Amino acid sequence: MSHPVLTQSQLRAGIWEFTVTCTATPDLIASHEGQVLPDLRCTQGSGPDSWRCSLPVPAAILHDGLQTIVIRSADGITIGSLAILSGAALADDIRAEIDLLRCELDLLKAAFRQQHHPKTD
Incomplete structure (x- = not known):
């Protein structure tokens, strides 16, 4: 069996x-943070080897940060x-990453300008 x-x-x-x-x-198991999630359903799909599955995402697992549901x-x-990413913590992470990228871009621009337009004293 595959x-x-x-x-x-x-x-x-x-x-x-x-x-x-x-x-x-x-025969599948859905879990979040090691806890099995109920109500995973699979029904025959359009082909003989195709199965349509659905899982209601419990509202109780949704909160700030990264939440991952795993199917095994x-x-x-x-x-x-x-x-699923959500909340203020995510916004802070994205802002910090953008600030870091801006700083790195400024360093690259300065190095590029120095390389192509060297100062002559």
């Missing part, structure tokens, strides 16, 4: 929908994940 492969994914109205390709009904096969192989 391992399931997650081929398409989307998050809509709080429900993570994805397609899994495998030869038999997929029953034998523990990770086949996909959904990362």
Whole structure:
């Protein structure tokens, strides 16, 4: 038996929908921070090896920062994940990263100018 492969994914109205390709009904586990999430459902898709799966994202796991939901096969192989970023902490991280990139760009511009327009004394 082949391992399931997650081929398409989307998050809509709080429900993570994805397609899994495998030869038999997929035996999957969804988890967040090591806790199994309930209500993962898979139904036959458009082809014989295609399965449409859905997982309601519990509101209780949504809070500031990065939250990751992981989908694993029953034998523990990770086949996909959904990362959700939110909140003020994220905004601070992005601002800090942009500030760092601006500083690096200023250094590069100064080095470029010095290389192509050397000062003559």
